[in-house]
Structures are given as C-alpha cells and as structure tokens.
Amino acid sequence: MKVNDVILKSVVRGVVFIVFTLGMYLFFAGHNAPGGGFIGGLVLGSGIVLLYLTYDIETVHKGMPFDFKKVAAIGVLLATGSAIASVFFDVPFLTQTDGYYNLPLIGEKHLSTVTIFEAGVALTVVGTLVTIILNISEDE
Amino acid sequence: MVIAFSIMLPFLAAALIPLIYRRFKNIHLGWFVLIIPVALFSLLATYIPRIANGEVFKKTIEWIPSFGINITTYLDGLSMIFGLLITGVGSLVILYSIFYLSTKESLHHFYCYLLLFMGAMLGVVFSDNLMVLYVFWELTSVSSFLLIAFWHHRKASRAGARKAMTITVSGGVAMLAGFLMLYVASGTFSIREIIANLDVVQSSVYFVPAMCLVLLGAFTKSAQFPFHIWLPDAMEAPTPVSAYLHSATMVKAGIYLVARTTPIFGGHEVWFWAVSGVGLLTLFWGSFNAVRQYDLKALLAYSTISQLGLIMSLFGLGSAALHFGYSTQSVIYTQATFAALFHLINHSTFKGALFMMVGIVDHEVGTRDIRRLGGLMSLMPFTFTIAVIGSASMAGLPPFNGFLSKEMFFTATLKITQLDIFSLDSIGLLFPIIAWVASIFTFIYCVIIVMRTFFGKIQPDRLEKPPHEAPFGMLISPFILVAFVIGIFIFPNVLGHYILSPAMASIYPMFPSAEELTPHIAAWHGYISTELIMTFGVIVVGVFLYRTLKKWRPVYQLIPQSFTLNAIYERVINSSEGVSGRVTNRYMNGNLTYYFVYIYVFFVTLLAGYMIYADVFSWDPSKDSVIEPYELVLVFVMIAAAIAIIFAKQRITVVLLNGVLGYSVAFFFVVFRAPDLALTQLVVESVTTALFLLSFKYLPKLKNEYISKSWRFAKVTISIAVGATVTLIGLAVMNYDRFEPISKYFEDSYDLAGGKNIVNTILGDFRAFDTMLEVVVLFIAGLGVYTLIKLKAKKGDADVESK
Numbered sequence: 001m002k003v004n005d006v007i008l009k010s011v012v013r014g015v016v017f018i019v020f021t022l023g024m025y026l027f028f029a030g031h032n033a034p035g036g037g038f039i040g041g042l043v044l045g046s047g048i049v050l051l052y053l054t055y056d057i058e059t060v061h062k063g064m065p066f067d068f069k070k071v072a073a074i075g076v077l078l079a080t081g082s083a084i085a086s087v088f089f090d091v092p093f094l095t096q097t098d099g100y101y102n103l104p105l106i107g108e109k110h111l112s113t114v115t116i117f118e119a120g121v122a123l124t125v126v127g128t129l130v131t132i133i134l135n136i137s138e139d140e
Numbered sequence: 141m142v143i144a145f146s147i148m149l150p151f152l153a154a155a156l157i158p159l160i161y162r163r164f165k166n167i168h169l170g171w172f173v174l175i176i177p178v179a180l181f182s183l184l185a186t187y188i189p190r191i192a193n194g195e196v197f198k199k200t201i202e203w204i205p206s207f208g209i210n211i212t213t214y215l216d217g218l219s220m221i222f223g224l225l226i227t228g229v230g231s232l233v234i235l236y237s238i239f240y241l242s243t244k245e246s247l248h249h250f251y252c253y254l255l256l257f258m259g260a261m262l263g264v265v266f267s268d269n270l271m272v273l274y275v276f277w278e279l280t281s282v283s284s285f286l287l288i289a290f291w292h293h294r295k296a297s298r299a300g301a302r303k304a305m306t307i308t309v310s311g312g313v314a315m316l317a318g319f320l321m322l323y324v325a326s327g328t329f330s331i332r333e334i335i336a337n338l339d340v341v342q343s344s345v346y347f348v349p350a351m352c353l354v355l356l357g358a359f360t361k362s363a364q365f366p367f368h369i370w371l372p373d374a375m376e377a378p379t380p381v382s383a384y385l386h387s388a389t390m391v392k393a394g395i396y397l398v399a400r401t402t403p404i405f406g407g408h409e410v411w412f413w414a415v416s417g418v419g420l421l422t423l424f425w426g427s428f429n430a431v432r433q434y435d436l437k438a439l440l441a442y443s444t445i446s447q448l449g450l451i452m453s454l455f456g457l458g459s460a461a462l463h464f465g466y467s468t469q470s471v472i473y474t475q476a477t478f479a480a481l482f483h484l485i486n487h488s489t490f491k492g493a494l495f496m497m498v499g500i501v502d503h504e505v506g507t508r509d510i511r512r513l514g515g516l517m518s519l520m521p522f523t524f525t526i527a528v529i530g531s532a533s534m535a536g537l538p539p540f541n542g543f544l545s546k547e548m549f550f551t552a553t554l555k556i557t558q559l560d561i562f563s564l565d566s567i568g569l570l571f572p573i574i575a576w577v578a579s580i581f582t583f584i585y586c587v588i589i590v591m592r593t594f595f596g597k598i599q600p601d602r603l604e605k606p607p608h609e610a611p612f613g614m615l616i617s618p619f620i621l622v623a624f625v626i627g628i629f630i631f632p633n634v635l636g637h638y639i640l641s642p643a644m645a646s647i648y649p650m651f652p653s654a655e656e657l658t659p660h661i662a663a664w665h666g667y668i669s670t671e672l673i674m675t676f677g678v679i680v681v682g683v684f685l686y687r688t689l690k691k692w693r694p695v696y697q698l699i700p701q702s703f704t705l706n707a708i709y710e711r712v713i714n715s716s717e718g719v720s721g722r723v724t725n726r727y728m729n730g731n732l733t734y735y736f737v738y739i740y741v742f743f744v745t746l747l748a749g750y751m752i753y754a755d756v757f758s759w760d761p762s763k764d765s766v767i768e769p770y771e772l773v774l775v776f777v778m779i780a781a782a783i784a785i786i787f788a789k790q791r792i793t794v795v796l797l798n799g800v801l802g803y804s805v806a807f808f809f810v811v812f813r814a815p816d817l818a819l820t821q822l823v824v825e826s827v828t829t830a831l832f833l834l835s836f837k838y839l840p841k842l843k844n845e846y847i848s849k850s851w852r853f854a855k856v857t858i859s860i861a862v863g864a865t866v867t868l869i870g871l872a873v874m875n876y877d878r879f880e881p882i883s884k885y886f887e888d889s890y891d892l893a894g895g896k897n898i899v900n901t902i903l904g905d906f907r908a909f910d911t912m913l914e915v916v917v918l919f920i921a922g923l924g925v926y927t928l929i930k931l932k933a934k935k936g937d938a939d940v941e942s943k
Contacts, residue, residue, distance in 0.1 A: 030897060030900045030904075031894070031895035031896070031900050031904070032895055032896035032900075033896070033897055034815035034816045034819055034897065034899075035816070035900070036816070036899070036903060036904070037904070038820065039816065039820050042820065042824065042827065043823055045827070046823055046826055046827050046830070053834075069923070069926065072922055073919070075919070076915055076916055079911075079915050080916070087201055087202075087203070090201070091202070092202045093202075093204065094908045094909055094912070096905050096908070098893070098894030099894075110894070112894055112895070114895070114904040114905060114908075117908065118904055120915065121903075121911060121915050124915045125915075125918065127919075127922070128918050128921070131925070131926055132831075132922055132925045132926075133827075133830070133831060133834065135929045135930060136831065136834055136835050136925070136929065137834045
C-alpha cells in the first residue's frame with residue numbers, strides 16, 4: 001500500500017488519539033462500568049492496527065518501538081504472576097482484593113488488585129492481536 | 141515456609157538465567173548456578189539435628205482448597221534423605237559440569253533445565269499432597285526429556301529422550317489414576333491423612349487397583365523390569381546429567397514413592413510380591429545384561445538398573461513387617477528397609493563417582509568403548525583410584541560402604557525365608573539365590589570396568605585424543621564422593637543415627653520407637669556369618685567367570701535380536717506412528733469444507749443428541765417479553781444478509797455481508813442492554829474485517845466448483861441441522877433448570893469482588909481462572925501464527941530431521 005492517501009493520514013492522526021483515549025478509559029472504567037481488560041486491549045490494539053494500515057511498518061515502528069511478541073509475553077506473565085502472587089499472602093490462588101485509599105491530590109479512590117490482572121489481559125490482547133496482523137500482512 | 145521457598149528457589153533461578161547469562165560471558169555460568177544447591181544443602185543440613193530428634197516440619201499453602209489440593213510441604217526423615225541427595229549430589233554435579241561442558245555449549249539452556257529439574261525433584265520429595273506430587277513428578281519427566289535431548293542435533297539423543305518421556309509419562313498417568321482412586325477411597329489427597337485413616341482405605345475396593353497403578357508409576361520411573369529399556373538410551377545425555385538424573389535422583393523418585401506409600405500399602409501380599417519380585421528380577425536382569433555391554437556408560441546404565449532393583453526389592457521385603465502390625469518379631473524384617481535406605485545413599489556416592497569417572501575418560505580420551513580402551517592406569521592415576529574405589533564399593537567389597545549395605549541385603553534375603561506368610565516357606569529360598577547370582581554378575585562387571593579400562597595394553601591409535609590426567613577441577617567432585625564411600629564405611633552409625641533412623645520412623649509410623657528400628661551397622665560381626673561366606677563365594681565364582689568370559693559370552697546371543705524388549709518397543713512405536721499417520725492423512729486432507737463438516741456433525745450430534753436424550757427441548761412463548769418492531773427489522777436484516785451470503789459471487793461481498801451480520805448482533809446487544817458484549821462484538825467485528833481485507837489478495841477467487849448432488853444435499857442438511865440446533869438450544873435454555881442458577885451469586889458482586897460491573901467481576905474475580913487460561917491460550921495461538929508464518933523451514937533444511 002504505497003498510495004499517499006492524505007485524507008486517510010490526516011484523519012487517522014486525530015482518530016488514533018481518540019481511540020487510544022477510549023481504550024484507556026474502557027480499561028480503567030472496567031470494574032464498575034462497561035469495559036475491562038479485554039475490551040480495553042482490543043480497542044488499543046485496533047488503534048495500533050489502524051496506524052499500521054495507514055502508515056508503513058517502519059514509520060510506526062519508529063514511534064512505537066515495541067516487540068509485540070514481548071508485550072504479549074509480559075501480559076501473560078503479569079496475569080499469571082498476579083494470580084500466583086496471592087499465594088504469598090496466604091490466600092488461595094487468584095484471590096483479588098480491593099479497598100478505598102486516600103491518595104494525595106486526587107482524593108479517595110477505589111483501588112483493586114484485579115487491575116493488575118486485567119492489565120495482563122489487556123497487554124496479551126494487544127500483543128497477540130498486533131503480532132498476528134503484522135505477520136499476516138508482512139507475509140510474502 | 142522455608143521448605144516451600146527451597147522448592148521455589150531453583151525455579152526462580154531458572155527464570156533468572158535467560159536474563160543474566162549474556163552479562164557474564166567470561167565466567168562459566170555454572171559458578172552462579174552452583175550457589176543454589178550449595179545454599180539449599182546447607183539449609184537442609186541445619187534441620188538434620190531436629191529431624192533426628194523426631195520433629196517433622198509441615199506447612200500448608202492453599203491452592204485449590206475446594207478440591208483438597210493444597211501445596212503442603214512436609215519435611216521428615218525420608219524426604220530429608222532425598223532432599224540431601226538432590227542438593228548434595230546436585231552441587232557436586234554442577235561443580236563437575238563447570239569443567240566438563242565448555243562455554244561454547246548453550247549453557248543457559250543446560251542450567252535452566254537442570255534447575256527446573258532440581259526444583260521439580262525437591263517438589264516431589266517435599267510434597268504431602270498427591271496431586272502436587274504428581275505435578276512435580278511429571279515436571280521431572282519433562283525436564284529430563286529436555287536434558288537427554290540437550291544435544292538435539294543428534295538423532296540418538298532425540299530418540300532416547302522420546303523413549304524416556306513416553307515410558308515415564310505413561311507410568312505417571314497410571315499413577316495419577318491410582319492417586320485419584322486413593323482420593324475416592326479416603327476423601328483426601330494428603331498422604332499423612334491417608335495414613336491416619338488406613339482402615340477406611342484398606343477396606344475400599346479401590347485399594348488393590350490403586351496400589352497397582354501407583355506401582356506402575358514407581359516402576360517406570362525407577363526403570364524396573366520390563367520398563368528399564370529407557371535408561372540405557374537416556375545415556376545420550378551429557379555425563380553430568382547421567383550422573384545426576386539417571387543414577388542419583390530422578391530414577392530414585394520411584395523408590396521414594398514406594399517408600400512413601402509403604403505405610404499405606406505395605407503388609408499386603410500383592411505389594412510384597414510386586415515390589416520385591418520385580419525388584420529382584422530387575423536386579424538380576426540388569427546385572428546380567430551389564431556384563432555384555434561394551435560402552436562404559438551403557439554398562440553403568442544397566443548397573444544402575446540392577447542396583448535400583450536391589451533397593452526396590454529391599455523395600456518390598458521390609459514392607460512384610462507391616463503385615464502383623466507391631467511386634468518384636470516383625471521388627472527384624474524392618475531391617476530390610478533400613479538396608480534399602482542405606483544402600484540408596486551408598487549407591488548415590490559410588491555410582492555418582494563412577495559416572496564422573498567415565499565422563500573424565502570420555503572427555504580426555506574421546507571414547508567410552510572398552511574394546512578401544514586399556515592401559516590407562518599409569519596415565520590417569522587419579523581417575524584410576526576413583527574407578528577402583530567406586531567399583532569395589534559397587535561390587536560389595538570391604539573397606540567400602542557398598543560392602544556394608546550388600547551384607548545387609550544378604551541378611552534380609554536370608555531372614556525373609558523364615559517368614560511364614562505369603563507362601564514364603566516354599567519359594568522364599570529363591571530370594572537369597574537370585575540375590576547371590578546377581579551379585580556375582582555385579583562383581584564381574586565391576587571387574588570389567590576397572591580391568592578393561594585401566595589394565596592391559598594401551599592402544600593409542602584407537603583413541604581419539606592422546607590420554608592424560610583430567611584437570612584438577614573435574615576430579616574434585618568424584619573425590620568428594622569417594623571420600624564419602626570410605627567415610628561411610630568407617631562411621632556408618634553416624635549416618636544410621638542422624639539420617640536413616642528418622643527415615644525409618646516415617647516409613648513405619650505405627651511402630652513406636654525409632655531406636656528399635658535402627659540396627660547397629662558393623663563391618664565385622666566377630667564370627668564367620670553366612671553373609672560373609674556368600675561374599676567369598678561371589679568373589680571366587682566372579683573371578684572364575686571373568687577369566688572365562690570369552691567362553692560363555694555366546695549365552696547372550698540366545699535371545700534373538702527381534703525378541704528383545706527394545707525391539708518390541710521400537711516395533712510398537714513405529715507401527716503406531718505409521719497407522720496414526722495414515723489415519724490422520726485420510727481425514728486431514730487439507731480441504732476446509734471437510735473440517736467444517738467434522739466440527740458441525742460432532743457439534744450437532746453431541747448437543748442436539750444430549751438435548752433430545754435429556755428431553756429438554758421445550759419452548760414456552762407465554763414467558764417471552766413483547767417483540768418490538770425495530771427488533772423485527774434487525775432480524776429481517778440479518779436474515780437477508782445471511783441468505784445473500786449464499787448467493788454472493790464475490791469474496792468482498794461475502795466479507796461485507798458477514799460484517800452486516802456481526803454488527804446486527806452488536807445492535808441486539810445494545811438493545812438488550814449488554815454494553816460490554818456490544819463493545820466487544822463491535823471491536824472484534826472491526827478487527828476481523830480488517831484482517832480479512834489484509835489477507836484478501838492472498839485468497840483465491842470464489843469459484844463455482846462442480847459438486848455432486850448427494851454431497852450438495854449433505855451440506856444443506858448439515859447446515860440446516862446446525863441452524864436448527866442453535867435456535868432450539870437458544871429457546872430451550874430459557875426453561876432449562878437442571879443446574880442451580882448462578883445469578884444469585886452475581887447479585888452481590890460489589891460486596892464480594894468490589895466491582896459494580898457484573899460482566900467484569902465474572903471475568904476478573906469469579907471465573908478468573910478461565911480468563912487467565914484464555915489469555916494463555918490466546919498467547920499460544922499468537923505464537924503459533926507467528927511461527928507458522930515466520931519460521932518456515934528454509935530450502936535445504938528439510939532433511940534436518942533425518943540427520
């Protein structure tokens with residue numbers, strides 16, 4: 001795809017920002033409102049795919065120098081790791097906990113360990129999604 | 141907690157190796173790895189006095205408490221012996237490997253596998269829970285597979301690894317079934333609790349089947365006849381691995397299991413005959429076959445098989461003591477178990493040293509074939525010393541530790557003939573005879589190791605390197621081991637009191653005092669005993685047979701090559717590979733339509749079949765809510781799109797119509813107030829469409845193939861059946877009430893999980909195990925796609941397998 005599509009490129013530049021914001025919002029909103037790790041990851045991943053569709057791989061890679069296989073691996077490690085970590089606190093495997101904390105500047109917030117688990121899910125989704133799409137499109 | 145940590149430590153270290161190995165190019169990676177077993181050994185050693193006082197250490201970490209599966213670490217005398225062997229021999233082997241393996245090898249793989257193995261092995265011996273034990277047990281098989289195939293460019297290594305894996309894992313699966321039966325019988329996975337409820341277990345119908353299955357696991361792992369055939373092939377592994385896994389630790393896991401479950405099964409006739417019978421048979425067969433070997437490592441492999449048989453048979457003999465319960469009479473028979481534990485340690489010392497000796501010879505001379513070796517005594521005096529001490533101990537000669545345990549073995553076989561249960565009075569006499577004959581063969585192969593390697597004429601032109609003594613570092617580990625060989629002979633009772641006695645207490649928990657179970661070990665009993673005469677006989681007959689070896693060697697040709705167990709194994713494996721290959725090629729014909737047919741036919745038969753069988757196809761429209769007009773519109777759009785797909789002539793039309801279907805479903809989710817699902821559906825739909833478009837140019841054009849009428853009819857029938865099944869299930873689900881509804885559970889999601897979004901609390905809290913595994917599956921699928929596309933074999937690599 002070597003066509004210099006000005007309209008597409010200009011639109012994507014704005015849209016990707018919105019897509020990423022939405023993805024982050026969905027991820028954090030997950031526990032109490034629609035969203036969560038899986039959807040957040042999918043939205044972020046599709047945003048990245050959109051970038052790859054519009055620009056060529058080298059250009060995007062300069063902006064996001066990630067190896068998405070590693071991103072996926074880190075995600076899996078995070079998800080399984082947070083599951084195992086609960087064992088060290090003398091509670092069963094995969095136990096999650098939450099609580100309200102008074103944080104400086106932003107006031108009382110609801111924090112939950114499930115966020116770590118969900119972050120693992122999200123990273124795996126992003127990593128796998130982008131890896132698969134990149135490889136299929138790169139294949140000769 | 142300390143013990144749980146000691147199991148974790150090797151795994152943590154194995155995870156760290158890939159991160160650090162690049163940083164230290166100039167230092168051998170083994171030095172870093174060495175720290176771990178040494179630390180663990182020292183840690184365990186601090187527990188010895190307290191264990192000797194009869195204390196046990198138990199700690200439970202909950203894993204799956206609802207199924208009684210918890211990580212319970214249990215440190216008592218028996219696990220102590222094995223723990224010390226694993227870490228002690230482990231330290232020596234790693235020290236040895238530093239000099240054995242050059243930095244050009246892929247050391248980070250090697251030490252990673254070795255640490256995995258060490259952790260798994262510690263897990264096996266420290267676990268009280270049968271399920272956890274099983275997990276670690278199979279992990280030892282897997283890590284051993286990786287280690288045997290370490291030089292994976294060699295075909296023999298891969299074949300050896302596969303053989304070991306096939307045999308030990310099948311045994312492991314049988315053992316799992318046995319464990320499950322024990323669970324059904326006793327209601328617990330904890331070995332301690334099973335022993336506490338022995339009456340219930342022993343009266344269960346599952347008792348004998350469970351026993352046989354557990355024994356199958358133990359026999360395959362410990363290379364007992366007829367499963368021993370994997371051990372000689374496992375010798376394709378680097379020598380440090382052979383010394384560690386295939387003589388000192390992993391093969392003894394089966395023996396550990398037998399010892400550990402003796403309080404449960406011991407005293408039963410089947411157990412007695414199976415363990416002692418198979419053990420003696422293995423002892424004889426191993427020693428008999430060791431004599432015919434030309435490769436020193438293969439010889440040692442068969443000798444290990446035979447020694448494992450010896451230890452196994454002693455545990456069998458010792459279990460007879462449990463038949464009558466505790467009495468002064470039965471205490472005599474526990475001495476067999478004592479001898480078994482004693483020989484277990486002795487075997488690790490002398491066999492470890494011998495393996496390292498063979499490794500040194502191989503390393504410095506370039507061959508292990510005794511037909512090419514000879515006359516190395518003056519050139520390699522230190523190695524020669526190690527070989528003499530190790531072999532003499534293995535042959536059961538004084539003044540080495542093997543002598544003591546071999547005498548005790550003779551004593552045990554002689555004593556058991558006096559026991560009048562299990563019809564021992566008639567065939568019990570065979571026990572000492574087999575033991576004696578096997579010892580003669582043991583003596584012969586020990587002589588072969590020393591004489592053929594170090595005496596005779598040197599043949600420099602048949603060696604690959606000019607022989608010279610090994611570097612000092614390589615000699616340290618075997619020297620430490622032979623120091624133990626002599627040290628144990630001089631002070632056997634120190635070992636007896638501190639190490640063996642607490643182990644006896646854990647094998648005979650219902651016998652009151654450990655002191656009574658611990659005999660005094662003496663090299664000289666003050667009179668000429670029957671055992672001593674037997675030893676003299678072994679030496680005299682052994683020397684005679686060694687002298688006349690050439691004359692009776694043709695005995696080995698009596699069994700034709702095609703009837704050996706190995707040949708049978710090869711035939712079974714090859715033919716099953718051929719058959720499954722042909723079957724698979726028949727149905728995996730590369731045509732996507734066929735695959736869909738299999739999936740859908742299976743789906744319809746299973747689901748529709750079950751629904752009809754359970755008679756749950758019912759639909760009560762009166763309970764349904766009112767259908768809104770816009771819902772009807774959506775349905776008609778979907779129907780139209782679905783029908784249009786069938787008649788579409790171009791692939792792009794199909795993709796777009798498929799998209800219409802997907803987005804309409806998302807609309808339905810919106811209408812039915814399921815925003816999470818709608819979001820997911822929308823994004824997934826967009827991504828799949830993008831994927832489709834990406835791969836579009838690689839797909840062939842849709843073409844009108846000629847399809848026969850009957851095939852067309854079959855396809856239509858299947859399609860309609862699938863559609864009908866899905867529809868009917870969807871309708872029937874409304875009235876299905878066989879399972880308790882889980883909705884109640886989710887009503888208080890906020891109290892239980894702190895989240896207001898039910899869907900998310902299901903994914904992240906209530907059913908997080910599913911989510912976690914799904915993530916792993918997704919990752920593996922991604923890797924699969926990556927490897928399929930990226931790592932295609934380049935041209936010319938195709939024959940890499942046949943090398």
